[in-house]
């Protein structure tokens with residue numbers, strides 16, 4: 001009798017404790033991340049059928065260095081990131097671009113200005129392929145600063161969005177040794193070309209930027225230890241009457 005009453009009291013106490021723990025955890029989470037909604041943005045579902053053929057995109061692709069002052073849509077940014085590194089296979093190891101051993105040593109960051117992408121705050125956004133979402137790692141417009149460390153190239157400052165492709169070599173060298181470095185660089189080339197051709201199909205224009213100071217770009221983007229910037233892709237609407 002006493003034992004069963006004790007058991008009842010204990011189970012009620014455990015239940016109350018559980019509720020408190022659950023609600024407590026929710027409060028803790030809210031307090032720790034007040035701007036969670038702003039920091040993480042779910043991207044629109046990318047389309048799988050466009051209006052410009054692959055052949056037309058290849059034929060028309062050129063490096064364009066002057067852009068209109070015209071915002072991209074979030075759907076366009078979504079499409080670009082998906083083409084570069086989106087999940088297209090049965091699990092997150094199978095992506096839009098090939099990668100040696102499906103190890104995917106690349107990361108993609110979008111450097112966005114104020115009003116550059118409709119509905120998106122300025123900042124440095126990191127793409128997460130598994131959830132097809134972006135997370136803001138840094139607030140503010142860094143395009144001018146990025147242009148300075150890219151040896152003053154103006155198209156970096158005037159593009160609506162600059163997409164930075166980074167490599168963490170250890171993801172490849174862990175399996176392939178030194179040869180993994182070669183594979184990782186090739187991975188970056190495949191992904192960047194996907195991105196470039198997708199730019200073309202959306203009526204946008206881009207330029208590949210390989211000339212920049214690595215350490216300063218890494219600092220500016222606040223890249224984690226071991227991440228190296230490989231290339232930047234400047235993206236915007238091509239200027240109707242470019243200055244020659």
Ligand SMILES: Cc1cc2nc3c(=O)[nH]c(=O)nc-3n(C[C@H](O)[C@H](O)[C@H](O)COP(=O)(O)O)c2cc1C
Nearest residue numbers: 061062063064065153155207208209210211212231
């Ligand atoms: C790895 C690589 C790095 C490049 N770096 C730069 C750069 O820093 N600045 C620039 O204006 N163009 C850069 N380019 C673009 C080339 O200059 C361009 O592709 C070349 O002139 C051919 O022109 P097209 O792309 O219009 O065919 C780079 C291209 C590649 C592939």
